[in-house]
Amino acid sequence: MKKILIANRGEIAVRVARACRDAGIPAAAVYSDADRASLHVLEADEAVRIGPAPALESYLNVDAVIGAARTVGADAVHPGYGFLAENWQFARRCEDEGLTFIGPPSAALHLVGDKIRSRETMRGVGVPIIPGMLDAGGGDEACAAKAREMGYPVLVKASAGGGGKGMQVVRSAADLPNALATARRVAKSAFGDDTVYVEKLIERPRHVEFQVLADRHGNVVHLFERECSIQRRHQKIVEESPSTALTPELRARMGETAVKAAKACGYQNAGTVEFLLAEDRSFYFLEVNARIQVEHPVTELVTGVDLVREQILVASGRPLTLKQSDLAQRGHAIECRIYAEDPANDFLPSPGRILSLCEPAGPGVRHDCGIYEGWDVPVHYDPILSKLIVHAADRETARLRMLRALSDFVVLGIATTIDYLREIVASEPFAKGDTQTDFIEKHMAGRPAGAADAAALEAALVAGAIFLSAGSAPARAGGRRREQSPWDTLGAWSIGRRSS
Amino acid sequence: MEHRPQVILKGEPLRFEFTVGGRAHVVTVEGKPSDANVSVDGRDGRRLDWATIPGGVISMVVDGRSLTARVARRDGGLAVWVAGRRFDLETGAADDAVGGARHGGRASGSVKAPMPGTVVKVLVKEGDEVALGQSLVIVEAMKMENDVRAPVAGTVRKVTVAPGASVGTTEAMVEIEPAAETGAA
Numbered sequence: 001m002k003k004i005l006i007a008n009r010g011e012i013a014v015r016v017a018r019a020c021r022d023a024g025i026p027a028a029a030v031y032s033d034a035d036r037a038s039l040h041v042l043e044a045d046e047a048v049r050i051g052p053a054p055a056l057e058s059y060l061n062v063d064a065v066i067g068a069a070r071t072v073g074a075d076a077v078h079p080g081y082g083f084l085a086e087n088w089q090f091a092r093r094c095e096d097e098g099l100t101f102i103g104p105p106s107a108a109l110h111l112v113g114d115k116i117r118s119r120e121t122m123r124g125v126g127v128p129i130i131p132g133m134l135d136a137g138g139g140d141e142a143c144a145a146k147a148r149e150m151g152y153p154v155l156v157k158a159s160a161g162g163g164g165k166g167m168q169v170v171r172s173a174a175d176l177p178n179a180l181a182t183a184r185r186v187a188k189s190a191f192g193d194d195t196v197y198v199e200k201l202i203e204r205p206r207h208v209e210f211q212v213l214a215d216r217h218g219n220v221v222h223l224f225e226r227e228c229s230i231q232r233r234h235q236k237i238v239e240e241s242p243s244t245a246l247t248p249e250l251r252a253r254m255g256e257t258a259v260k261a262a263k264a265c266g267y268q269n270a271g272t273v274e275f276l277l278a279e280d281r282s283f284y285f286l287e288v289n290a291r292i293q294v295e296h297p298v299t300e301l302v303t304g305v306d307l308v309r310e311q312i313l314v315a316s317g318r319p320l321t322l323k324q325s326d327l328a329q330r331g332h333a334i335e336c337r338i339y340a341e342d343p344a345n346d347f348l349p350s351p352g353r354i355l356s357l358c359e360p361a362g363p364g365v366r367h368d369c370g371i372y373e374g375w376d377v378p379v380h381y382d383p384i385l386s387k388l389i390v391h392a393a394d395r396e397t398a399r400l401r402m403l404r405a406l407s408d409f410v411v412l413g414i415a416t417t418i419d420y421l422r423e424i425v426a427s428e429p430f431a432k433g434d435t436q437t438d439f440i441e442k443h444m445a446g447r448p449a450g451a452a453d454a455a456a457l458e459a460a461l462v463a464g465a466i467f468l469s470a471g472s473a474p475a476r477a478g479g480r481r482r483e484q485s486p487w488d489t490l491g492a493w494s495i496g497r498r499s500s
Numbered sequence: 501m502e503h504r505p506q507v508i509l510k511g512e513p514l515r516f517e518f519t520v521g522g523r524a525h526v527v528t529v530e531g532k533p534s535d536a537n538v539s540v541d542g543r544d545g546r547r548l549d550w551a552t553i554p555g556g557v558i559s560m561v562v563d564g565r566s567l568t569a570r571v572a573r574r575d576g577g578l579a580v581w582v583a584g585r586r587f588d589l590e591t592g593a594a595d596d597a598v599g600g601a602r603h604g605g606r607a608s609g610s611v612k613a614p615m616p617g618t619v620v621k622v623l624v625k626e627g628d629e630v631a632l633g634q635s636l637v638i639v640e641a642m643k644m645e646n647d648v649r650a651p652v653a654g655t656v657r658k659v660t661v662a663p664g665a666s667v668g669t670t671e672a673m674v675e676i677e678p679a680a681e682t683g684a685a
Binding site: 165182185186189190340345348349350351355356358379380381382383406407408410411412413415416418419422453455456457458459460461462463464465466467468469470 | 582585587591
């Protein structure tokens, strides 16, 4: 590969650009008008404008993205996650244009992107699936009939969906029409396809997914699980590996099933096989996420494998050098997703200027970041700002490290979920590994998010007062004005101290 | 917001008023940075040694405990991070003429978007009776659909937006005439 066009934005575009440059391959960014000054543009070797702010006219515009690849002379396209990442027509277009799509072949993408068809395939090879609608494109009546037959509660899902977008829990027939309408609208806006289906809701499950890597030569390995049970509005917010719920025997069985699932759909490149794990330890295939996942760093930290680098190598035709027997989980990793949402205000999006940013650091702390101080978070896209990932020898050490890192993490100017995540990680159920997909409603409801202790408030008030009074510092005894250097302010205070 | 330079003089404590989450607080500071006395809401003063570092970093040593704060100016006040927590401190909001829109009197029935975004759906029309908390408009921002609900029960007098419209946080999308019992309150 000579040059890679990254058809994405935000933290994942930054992550991919770094992998490209680590591999000695120039990385070209694309940007909408809202993203001219975004970090992924600043980090790239080349950058091309692809359209106005709305995603449909920029990051989802296939012609514009292909055009950008031509403009910069890229021979490969990395789609990141979201946007065009799982759009098989886009992958096909890349293939037709002689561009290497860094992801699965369009045929495999087409299959796994169709949740209904992929389920049939899984059933065919003996992978367990959840009871649900197996015929595509059902209208509202068909969905209602199926829901009646399975019995409520049911889940309405977008056929082309991912990341829980458009997904709705429906507990009674009366609520179904509204849920279908909302799901179709969200699916249309997010994926350009309003096909939805219903399936039986499995209560209090865990969400356990397996990372797979497959090359063009028939080699498939899995890189163990990630548990992503902690979700808000069906959006994962905390992920970890290993899962506290798996025994070595169950892990091996699920891993083998994941490899079987990937092989059954002719999968290549990095992918994730998602399972629901029921309380009785039975597990069900959910879907294949045919992309690099938001939470991939968790796997990278416990396996030591750079997944984005592997994606690039596999896409260029190299056989996998990783063998299943060589792969092992070392220690424990936890990821927290940092969103521009206000937990104190019903998680309303919180776009705006980042007035201050201080990233956590130290041993075992990784921050995959898409923002910088002074940047304006735009209103047009997903509110994910960055991901904080920690690694340590065991789960409790990792948990305490995450608490420390979240406490060190400063974002001012916009509301974020940092405080809220800290409440989750500090909670007793999380400490005990008691994590089911109803974690948030069960353990976090009624907790006033970011409820501050009086001492912290007092310190904040004092700091505010000092900040305002220190605005007066330059007013020291008029007269000569020297060139200002950052040391001046410091110097002024140390002089003050000495004179005391 | 401008703050006039002030000089710290012994015997003349500086007084600052902030509002946090709707509650008023008063901070007084006196003395020099290395040996200041600070009091919050009239409580006993604490001995404080403080230093400012460019970039809005403030180091405070209070009774031997080291605390680092980061402070940035924001509309209407300050954003402060300290001890792992974020606070919004409003300053001088009460006598700030810019806040005029807030004193609009009948504002209770004037429904604005809580954040900038795009109107996805308008669920009411003029003349509709609405209950407190009823969904009026769905606004999409950052790929999330957000319900904008009625702040009062009453009758919809005016709907100024349609699906597809871009909305800010200052102009009303829906005007509700509060029902008699609510309106009297």
